[in-house]
Amino acid sequence: MESAVKNSLLAPIKTLKFCVSGEKQPSGWTKHGSKRHGKLREAMNAQKNAERAAMRAHFRRKYQLTKNAKDAEQLRAAGRKVCLPRDLAKMVGPEAPAKDDSFGLIDAFQSLGAGIFTRKQSKTPTSRADTEPCRSKGRRTERQEALLCVKGVQSDQIKSESSSMISSCVRPPGFSTAVRSLCVHACGREDAGTERALPRRTGGVRDFQEIPHTGSNGWINLLRFWKDGRFSLLHKHMENTFRRLGPIYREHLGSQSSVNIMLPTDIGELFRSEGLHPRRMTLQPWATHRETRRHSKGVFLKNGTEWRADRLLLNREVMVASAVRRFLPLLDDVAQDFCRSLRHRVETEGVGETGQRRMTLDPSPDLFRFALEASCHVLYGERIGLFSSSPSEESERFIWAVERMLATTPPLLYLPPRLLLRLRAPLWTQHATAWDHIFSHAEARIQRGYQRMQMAVGGASDGRFLGVLGQLMEAGQLSLELIKANITELMAGGVDTTAVPLQFALFELGRNPDVQERVRAQVLSSWEQALYPVGITVQRYPTLVQVCLYPLGRSPEVFDRPERFDPSRWAGSKPDENAGSGGSFRSLAFGFGSRQCVGRRIAENEMQLLLMHILRNFKLTVSSTEELNTKYTLILQPESPPRITFTTRSL
Numbered sequence: 001m002e003s004a005v006k007n008s009l010l011a012p013i014k015t016l017k018f019c020v021s022g023e024k025q026p027s028g029w030t031k032h033g034s035k036r037h038g039k040l041r042e043a044m045n046a047q048k049n050a051e052r053a054a055m056r057a058h059f060r061r062k063y064q065l066t067k068n069a070k071d072a073e074q075l076r077a078a079g080r081k082v083c084l085p086r087d088l089a090k091m092v093g094p095e096a097p098a099k100d101d102s103f104g105l106i107d108a109f110q111s112l113g114a115g116i117f118t119r120k121q122s123k124t125p126t127s128r129a130d131t132e133p134c135r136s137k138g139r140r141t142e143r144q145e146a147l148l149c150v151k152g153v154q155s156d157q158i159k160s161e162s163s164s165m166i167s168s169c170v171r172p173p174g175f176s177t178a179v180r181s182l183c184v185h186a187c188g189r190e191d192a193g194t195e196r197a198l199p200r201r202t203g204g205v206r207d208f209q210e211i212p213h214t215g216s217n218g219w220i221n222l223l224r225f226w227k228d229g230r231f232s233l234l235h236k237h238m239e240n241t242f243r244r245l246g247p248i249y250r251e252h253l254g255s256q257s258s259v260n261i262m263l264p265t266d267i268g269e270l271f272r273s274e275g276l277h278p279r280r281m282t283l284q285p286w287a288t289h290r291e292t293r294r295h296s297k298g299v300f301l302k303n304g305t306e307w308r309a310d311r312l313l314l315n316r317e318v319m320v321a322s323a324v325r326r327f328l329p330l331l332d333d334v335a336q337d338f339c340r341s342l343r344h345r346v347e348t349e350g351v352g353e354t355g356q357r358r359m360t361l362d363p364s365p366d367l368f369r370f371a372l373e374a375s376c377h378v379l380y381g382e383r384i385g386l387f388s389s390s391p392s393e394e395s396e397r398f399i400w401a402v403e404r405m406l407a408t409t410p411p412l413l414y415l416p417p418r419l420l421l422r423l424r425a426p427l428w429t430q431h432a433t434a435w436d437h438i439f440s441h442a443e444a445r446i447q448r449g450y451q452r453m454q455m456a457v458g459g460a461s462d463g464r465f466l467g468v469l470g471q472l473m474e475a476g477q478l479s480l481e482l483i484k485a486n487i488t489e490l491m492a493g494g495v496d497t498t499a500v501p502l503q504f505a506l507f508e509l510g511r512n513p514d515v516q517e518r519v520r521a522q523v524l525s526s527w528e529q530a531l532y533p534v535g536i537t538v539q540r541y542p543t544l545v546q547v548c549l550y551p552l553g554r555s556p557e558v559f560d561r562p563e564r565f566d567p568s569r570w571a572g573s574k575p576d577e578n579a580g581s582g583g584s585f586r587s588l589a590f591g592f593g594s595r596q597c598v599g600r601r602i603a604e605n606e607m608q609l610l611l612m613h614i615l616r617n618f619k620l621t622v623s624s625t626e627e628l629n630t631k632y633t634l635i636l637q638p639e640s641p642p643r644i645t646f647t648t649r650s651l
C-alpha cells in the first residue's frame with residue numbers, strides 16, 4: 001500500500017519544483033553563489049521543502065499512513081508559510097457535491113441491454129470510486145481557492161479544512177470552526193440566543209451563544225415535546241422553528257444539544273470542513289442493543305479508523321460501478337416480477353374493459369415486500385418468494401420488526417437507554433426485541449449463504465453472484481462477525497427507506513398527470529427526493545450540527561415553488577435561479593461525502609427500476625390531490641398510506 005501511495009505521490013510532488021516559490025533561479029546566480037544568494041537559496045529550499053511536506057502530509061492523511069515528523073519540521077522551517085500552486089492546491093482542496101452523481105436509470109437500462117433509451121448519460125461513477133467512491137466532484141469558489149493560499153497552514157490542517165482557515169478569529173475551545181463560520185452567515189441578527197429573531201445583520205463572526213434557541217433547559221423542552229406529541233412531527237417542528245428563529249438555531253432536548261441549519265451555503269460550510277472520518281449522531285439505542293447483546297457494530301454505528309476500514313470494503317461491494325453492474329440485473333428481476341404480479345392482480349380482480357382494467361389499492365404492503373425481496377436478492381443472492389400468494393411468516397415478521405425498531409427509536413434517543421434497560425421499560429424491551437428479530441433473520445440467511453459457499457467447489461462461487469454477503473466472504477477481508485454486523489445493518493437500513501419514498505413517488509405521479517406523462521416518456525433518472533427526505537436530517541460533529549432536509553426541501557429561499565412536484569428541477573443543466581450561494585448543497589437525501597448512505601446505489605436503482613416498470617405497465621391516478629400528512633418515525637412517511645388507482649396500459 002505504502003509503495004503504491006508513494007508512486008502516486010511522486011508525480012504531484014515532482015511538479016513542485018516548478019512551483020512559484022522555486023520556479024527559476026534568480027538572475028545573477030553563480031554556481032557557488034554569494035552569501036546573500038546562499039541565504040536566498042536556503043529560504044527557497046525551505047519553501048520548496050515545505051510545499052512538498054504539505055503535499056506529503058495531505059496524502060499521508062488521505063491514505064491513513066503514519067505521520068512523518070520531517071514534514072512538520074519542514075513546514076516549521078518555512079515559517080509555516082505555504083502557498084501551493086493552483087493545480088496542487090486543487091488536489092488538497094475541499095470538494096462540493098456535484099448536482100447529482102447518481103448512477104441513473106438510463107445507465108441502468110443501458111447496462112441491462114434493454115436499449116430503450118438513447119440519451120447518453122455521463123454520470124457513471126468513475127474508477128476513482130474504487131478507493132473513494134463517495135466524494136463527488138465539484139468546483140471551489142474563488143474564496144475557497146484563496147483560502148488555500150494562506151499563511152500559517154499547518155500540516156494537519158491542509159486537507160479540506162477550508163472552514164478552519166476561514167478566519168483568524170478567536171476560537172472558544174471545543175467549538176467547531178465550521179459552526180463559527182455558520183454564525184457569520186446565518187446568525188447575523190440582533191437578538192440571537194433568545195427565542196426571538198430579528199432581521200439579519202451582516203457583519204463579523206458572532207458568538208456561539210448568540211445563536212437563537214428554543215429554550216435552554218433540555219429537560220423542560222423534552223417534556224414539552226412529549227406533551228405535544230411532537231416526536232412524530234419533528235420535521236414540522238423544525239420547519240416552524242426555522243420560520244420563527246431564522247435559518248440557524250440551537251435546540252436542547254433531554255441529553256441532546258444540536259445546532260440546526262438549512263441553507264445550502266451553511267450546509268456547504270459544514271460539509272467542506274469534514275475530515276477523513278466524518279461523524280454522525282450516534283443512535284444510542286441501537287448502540288446499546290449491540291453492546292448488551294455482544295454483537296459487533298457495523299458502519300452505521302462505528303466511527304474513526306474502524307469505520308473507515310469497514311466502509312472502504314463495503315464500498316467495493318455496493319457503491320462502485322462494477323458492483324452496481326453486478327447487482328442491477330437482480331434488482332431488475334425483482335422489479336419486473338413485482339409489476340407482473342401487480343398486473344395479474346389488476347387484470348383478474350380489477351374493473352373496466354380489457355386492456356384498461358383498473359384497481360384502487362394501498363400499495364404500501366406490496367412495496368415493503370418488494371423492498372425486502374430486492375434487498376435479500378442483492379445482499380444474499382437469494383429470492384425469498386414474497387410475491388407468492390403466501391409469503392413466509394418469517395418475512396412478514398422481519399418487516400414488522402424493522403417498522404417497530406424504527407418507530408421506537410426517536411423517543412429513546414433522548415433518554416439514557418441503559419437506565420431504561422435496568423428499569424425494563426416497555427419501550428426499550430420492544431426496541432431490543434425488534435432488533436433481535438432483525439438479527440435472527442440476518443443470522444439465518446448468513447448461515448445459509450455460508451453453507452452455499454462451502455458447497456461451491458473449493459469454497460468459491462463458480463462465477464455465480466452470491467450476493468454482497470458472498471462477495472464479502474470470498475474477499476475474506478472482514479471477519480465473519482463484522483460481515484454479520486454490516487449485513488444486518490444493510491438489511492435493516494434497506495427496506496423502509498426505499499419502500500416509503502416509492503409510496504410518495506407513486507402518489508405524486510398520480511396527482512400530477514402531466515409530470516407522469518413526461519416522466520413516462522423520458523424516464524429520467526431523477527425524481528423528487530428533497531420534498532420528502534426519508535431521513536429528515538443529516539448530522540455532523542464536533543458540536544452536533546443537523547442539516548434539516550425537510551425545511552430545506554420546502555424553503556422558497558432555496559427552491560423555486562418548492563411545493564411543486566417537478567423532477568425536472570434535478571435534471572439537465574437548468575440554472576438554479578433560486579439556489580443562492582452554495583447552490584449545489586440542495587439534494588442531500590443520501591447525505592454527503594465519504595459518510596453518505598452506503599446503500600445509495602442499491603436504493604436509487606431499486607426505486608428507479610420499479611418506477612420505470614410501473615410507468616410502462618400502468619397509468620396512475622389518485623382520488624384526492626390533497627397534500628399528504630406525514631409523520632416521523634426515524635424516517636419520514638405518510639401518516640396513512642395513499643391509495644393509488646393502477647390502470648393497465650398496453651405494453
Ligand code: HEM
Pocket residue numbers: 280299300301311489490491493494495497498501533534535537538539588589590591592593594595596597598599600602603604
Ligand atoms: C431512498 C433510500 C435511502 C435514503 C434516502 C437513505 C439515506 C441515508 C442517509 C441520509 C444516511 C446518512 C448519510 C450521512 O450521514 O451523510 C444514510 C446512511 C446509511 N444508509 Fe441509507 N438511505 C437509503 C437507503 C439505504 C439502503 C437501501 C441501505 C442498505 C442497503 C442503506 C444503508 C445505510 C447505511 C449502512 C448507512 C450508514 C453509512 C455510514 O455511516 O457509513 N440505506 N442513509
